[in-house]
Amino acid sequence: MKKKIILTSFILLLVFTSCDKKDDNPVSPDEDIFGTWILTKVILPDYGNMELDPRAMGLSATFKMKSDHTFEMTFVDSDGTSTDTGTWSISDGKITMKSSSGDEVVFNYELSGNKMRITMQMNVSEFGLPGSGEMRVIMEFTKQ
Secondary structure, eight states: OHHHHHHHHHHHHHHTOSOOOOOSSOOOHHHHHOEEEEEEEEEEGGGTSEEEOTTTTTOEEEEEEOTTSEEEEEEEETTEEEEEEEEEEEETTEEEEEETTSOEEEEEOEEETTEEEEEEEEEOGGGTOTTOOEEEEEEEEEEO
């Protein structure tokens, strides 16, 4: 159970950290976030930008960011499936997510087309890499 809580927190952290999007023809930042986001890539800059396929690691993550400012998250790993719901808002280039479990996190994000990249520090020991521990990780999500 502790692993699922850590992994759920991990996914919440992953989904929303990086930089503002610049656009010559701006639309509401909310509209860029609406939709379903699938974790498609994990990049480890400290390992020469090694790219990992989450599916090959036995992981999958899906976020549905709804126009009513609610979200649904589904995370699957070897322990099974966990889900979470909550609300989200955007202010000053940051997303605040309030989980139904009571957790609140604030992240920066970077969008480019149908890709969203999240950069964060995290413990990657579960990836089974030699000498792994706390390091920078870039998570890439693709909008479906």
